Amino acid sequence: MEALAVSRLPPHLLRLTDGLPSDKRPEIEEAIATSPYLQQRMNQAIEAGQLRHIRLTPPGVNEGGHYDSPKKAIYVSVDTFTKPGLEEPRKRIDVITSTLGHETGHALNAAESRKTLHFVAPQITEEIRAAGPGGSADVTPHFSLYQRAARRDEAIAEIKGWNALASRIQYTSGGIITREAMLERAAPTTNCAKLDEERLPQLARGIVLDRDMHMSDTRLPKAGAINVEPVAQCHFDQSARTLGAQGKADYRNYYGAYLIEQVGQDTAHWVRPPTVKLDMARLGLDPAQLESTGLNLGGRNLGLIDTSDGQRLITLRHADDGKKQVPDGFVVAHDRDVRDDERIPRLARFGDDTLPLRGEPAPIPTTPAALRDPGHPQHTLYETLKRHLPDYASEARLSQFTEACHTAGITSRSLATIDAKAHRRAFQPRRAGRASNSTWIRRLSHGIPACSGATRLPGHCRSAACRHRPRRLRRCRGPRTDQGPQRGDVPEASPR
Numbered sequence: 001m002e003a004l005a006v007s008r009l010p011p012h013l014l015r016l017t018d019g020l021p022s023d024k025r026p027e028i029e030e031a032i033a034t035s036p037y038l039q040q041r042m043n044q045a046i047e048a049g050q051l052r053h054i055r056l057t058p059p060g061v062n063e064g065g066h067y068d069s070p071k072k073a074i075y076v077s078v079d080t081f082t083k084p085g086l087e088e089p090r091k092r093i094d095v096i097t098s099t100l101g102h103e104t105g106h107a108l109n110a111a112e113s114r115k116t117l118h119f120v121a122p123q124i125t126e127e128i129r130a131a132g133p134g135g136s137a138d139v140t141p142h143f144s145l146y147q148r149a150a151r152r153d154e155a156i157a158e159i160k161g162w163n164a165l166a167s168r169i170q171y172t173s174g175g176i177i178t179r180e181a182m183l184e185r186a187a188p189t190t191n192c193a194k195l196d197e198e199r200l201p202q203l204a205r206g207i208v209l210d211r212d213m214h215m216s217d218t219r220l221p222k223a224g225a226i227n228v229e230p231v232a233q234c235h236f237d238q239s240a241r242t243l244g245a246q247g248k249a250d251y252r253n254y255y256g257a258y259l260i261e262q263v264g265q266d267t268a269h270w271v272r273p274p275t276v277k278l279d280m281a282r283l284g285l286d287p288a289q290l291e292s293t294g295l296n297l298g299g300r301n302l303g304l305i306d307t308s309d310g311q312r313l314i315t316l317r318h319a320d321d322g323k324k325q326v327p328d329g330f331v332v333a334h335d336r337d338v339r340d341d342e343r344i345p346r347l348a349r350f351g352d353d354t355l356p357l358r359g360e361p362a363p364i365p366t367t368p369a370a371l372r373d374p375g376h377p378q379h380t381l382y383e384t385l386k387r388h389l390p391d392y393a394s395e396a397r398l399s400q401f402t403e404a405c406h407t408a409g410i411t412s413r414s415l416a417t418i419d420a421k422a423h424r425r426a427f428q429p430r431r432a433g434r435a436s437n438s439t440w441i442r443r444l445s446h447g448i449p450a451c452s453g454a455t456r457l458p459g460h461c462r463s464a465a466c467r468h469r470p471r472r473l474r475r476c477r478g479p480r481t482d483q484g485p486q487r488g489d490v491p492e493a494s495p496r
Contacts, residue, residue, distance in 0.1 A: 009033050013042060016054045016074075022364040024081060027089065028054060037167030037214075038101050041160060044206040045107040050406040054100070062247035063439055065099040067106035069114070074103040074204040091188060094165055098189035101164025105157030116149040121262060128266050128309075131274035138277040138307070147283060156233035158190060159215045165189060166213040192234040206230030244293030245319075255288035260316060261296050268298025281308035287316060294319045371402055378402050384412040 005437040013032055015105040017025050027260065032038055045051035053073040065076045076099055086092040094119070106113075124142045165186060170177040183201030186193040192204040203209070207230045208216040215227045236251045243254040247250075267273035278285065297318040305310040372395075382402045405415065 012046060013039060016042070016046075016051070018053075020054065020056065024056060024078070027081075027093050028076065028096055028100075031093050031100055031168070032047070032173050033098050034093075035101070035164045035168040036171060038097060038164040039103065041101065041104045041108065041164070045104050048108065048111075050107040050110050051104065062242055062244060064095070065103050067103040067110070067445075069107075069110045071109070074100060074107065075102075076100065087187065091185075094168070094185050095189050097168045098161040098165045098186075100161075102157045102161030104164075105160035108160075109156060111151050113149065113153055116146065118150075120146045121260070124259065125266055126261060128263070128274055128276065130394075130400060132396050132399050132420040133270065133272040134272070135274040135279065135396060137274050139259075139263065140277065140279045140307070142280065143256060143278065143283050143285075146259060147252065150251070151230060151232050151236045154236045154251060155228045156225075158192065158231050158235040159227055161191070162186065162190060163214045170212060171419060177213050179209065179213060182209070191238060191240070192231055204230060204234035206233070241289065244289075246292040246294075248292035249289040250283040250284075253286055254293060255289050256283060256285045258294060260290055260302070263303040263304075264295065264297030264300075264316070264318070266298075267302070268300055275305055276302075277305045277307050279308050280306045280314075285479065287314050291317055291319070307448065371399055378406050380412040381405060381410070383416060385418075388418065 009029060009032060014029065016032075017029055021029060032042065042051060049072070050069075051072055051074065053071065055073050055075050056078040057065070057075045059078055059079060063077055063080070064080065065074065067074055076096060080092060080095055081087065086095060120142050124139050127137045127139055127142065166177065166182055169182060169185060173181075180201070183203055184194045187195055187201050192207060193201055194204075196202050205225055210216045215231070226253070236492045239251040241248050241250050243251065244257070249257065263276055267276070281284070295316055295318060297316065299318060301318050302316045304314050304316065306314050371378055373379060376382070382398060385401050385405070386393070386398055389401075405411075
């Protein structure tokens with residue numbers, strides 16, 4: 001083994017390993033000390049407030065390591081120290097160096113990853129909520145966006161892991177590094193370097209190395225770093241089925257399971273949940289792999305429609321002990337800011353179509369479930385809104401507007417004006433002869449075009465000229481091309 005270089009580590013890097021077992025700490029510190037590139041990236045993560053600790057995972061966890069965003073900690077698998085084939089200290093430290101570099105990459109990209117999840121998670125919740133009881137929601141575009149972000153994040157992290165190892169090899173060999181030595185020592189650490197049938201190491205197609213054997217940072221116009229896509233192919237697309245609680249999931253299903261859990265928990269309280277659709281083949285999702293991660297679906301199984309080949313019903317089983325790691329760099333959906341619709345009480349949003357508390361029996365419906373049914377308590381309010389909103393307003397939006405107005409105490413008799421501005425709708429009641437504070441419905445660009453100006457409903461004009469001749473509501477008839485993004489639309493630009 002190379003001479004220990006721990007003494008050359010600055011104090012702020014040594015503090016990362018405080019609390020590690022005495023028999024494991026020296027090799028982790030050696031990995032950091034012998035890779036100048038790794039030290040530079042760790043310094044960046046520390047300065048950005050994204051790295052404070054290095055820890056070990058419990059035995060038997062099916063991963064080489066992970067990054068915990070809330071704890072600002074990099075975890076290295078404790079099994080690395082006992083894994084067959086890594087008995088030689090040099091090989092073991094090579095793997096540790098690559099793991100630390102990879103997880104430091106996740107730490108550096110944690111803020112961007114969080115932005116992606118904070119965009120995608122509410123979109124899925126809104127899609128399901130807008131579909132309503134017994135409705136249908138295709139969440140494939142949202143899964144696809146999340147998957148593309150995860151794929152890119154994993155590729156960038158893997159590049160940093162490779163470069164950390166290249167830096168270590170060059171540092172410990174007096175500045176000399178050859179392509180053959182790099183590929184041979186990288187093969188145990190990454191899927192992007194493999195041994196062929198003759199046991200000769202081969203680099204994955206499309207990857208470019210510079211003279212120091214680092215993955216080149218050369219950029220092409222409008223294309224970004226040239227190695228991201230080929231590394232995404234060998235590391236993410238061709239990943240082995242070794243992840244998750246049972247070690248049987250690849251990257252697509254490991255990341256996909258997180259959003260599957262959200263869908264399950266979003267619908268677990270519904271008596272008549274919407275039908276959720278997914279193009280499983282397009283996303284590379286497999287029910288068996290998803291279940292192998294230990295799905296926590298909110299207490300009950302989740303039925304999905306696979307649209308890959310027709311309309312095939314699949315059922316994913318809830319795992320009673322389901323508890324898996326959140327994918328690297330991503331935080332749980334409940335860490336996001338509370339949105340406006342989440343401030344509305346659950347029963348006020350969904351009526352009798354959700355359970356008041358998890359585990360309680362479903363209430364026996366005593367009123368018709370559909371707002372369009374004349375026997376429904378809010379049917380008159382629903383009909384008022386339907387009569388005075390554009391003809392192409394979707395049934396889901398009409399239901400959402402009705403529920404929001406009812407929750408705010410607005411009735412068909414007290415509704416005075418509907419104010420449309422950009423992608424918001426305000427419903428204003430009349431109290432004591434004048435309008436009170438508005439109830440705003442935000443982010444509703446689906447199904448109704450954006451237009452401006454308030455419209456007054458008949459019967460609430462107070463001037464003498466029109467008291468006996470109430471004006472008809474002037475509908476917003478903006479062009480349909482101004483409707484904004486429709487349900488299912490996803491920005492094409494890949495988040496970083």
